[in-house]
Amino acid sequence: MDKDIERVLVSKEEIDEIAKRLGVILTEEYKDKFPIVIGLLKGCVPFMARLITEIKCHIELGFMDVSSYHGGIESTGDIKIKKDLDIPVQDRHVIITEDIVDTGRTIKVIMDLLKYRGAKSVSVVTLLDKPAGRVVKLDPEYIGVTIPKEFVVGYGLDFDEKYRNLPYVGVLKKEVYSK
Numbered sequence: 001m002d003k004d005i006e007r008v009l010v011s012k013e014e015i016d017e018i019a020k021r022l023g024v025i026l027t028e029e030y031k032d033k034f035p036i037v038i039g040l041l042k043g044c045v046p047f048m049a050r051l052i053t054e055i056k057c058h059i060e061l062g063f064m065d066v067s068s069y070h071g072g073i074e075s076t077g078d079i080k081i082k083k084d085l086d087i088p089v090q091d092r093h094v095i096i097t098e099d100i101v102d103t104g105r106t107i108k109v110i111m112d113l114l115k116y117r118g119a120k121s122v123s124v125v126t127l128l129d130k131p132a133g134r135v136v137k138l139d140p141e142y143i144g145v146t147i148p149k150e151f152v153v154g155y156g157l158d159f160d161e162k163y164r165n166l167p168y169v170g171v172l173k174k175e176v177y178s179k
């Protein structure tokens with residue numbers, strides 16, 4: 001897998017630091033709120049798993065399987081909920097956990113849905129923020145690192161379902177996705 005990567009953008013060590021930093025902030029913010037930390041599958045898995053071990057207060061976990069890319073390198077705006085939450089969010093604080101916020105469409109749809117269902121508050125924590133890709137107005141509350149408009153893989157992010165298990169985030173060589 002490493003040979004397909006042009007350069008490392010966020011190393012494993014940096015991700016560890018990010019998880020620790022955001023963990024401290026989220027602990028302070030949510031210590032008396034018993035929030036639901038909602039992961040949007042599948043990209044959230046490595047970051048969410050790392051982050052929650054740094055949150056030192058009670059949380060509940062929830063998952064939704066949401067998809068927007070459908071195999072390409074750009075999100076389509078056609079957001080599909082493939083698996084819904086199995087717990088009610090009414091009157092609960094929720095923290096949506098993402099690997100990346102790009103166009104912002106996925107998060108916008110899910111935030112609106114959770115608010116509609118009566119969540120007391122909805123915030124977003126994301127490992128990567130790509131503001132240059134934004135097509136809807138959305139500012140995640142908790143950001144690991146801001147990245148340029150490049151196609152990245154690893155630490156949950158895929159190309160054709162591959163590379164999610166890389167322990168870092170890297171820029172994929174163009175020849176790999178233009179084949």
Ligand code: PRP
Nearest residue numbers: 041042043067068069075102103104106
């Ligand atoms: C990716 C990523 C985010 C979303 C971000 O998910 O995990 O959920 O796209 O893009 P956006 O801000 O442009 O909406 P994807 O739909 O590829 O599903 P996956 O998590 O299963 O890879």
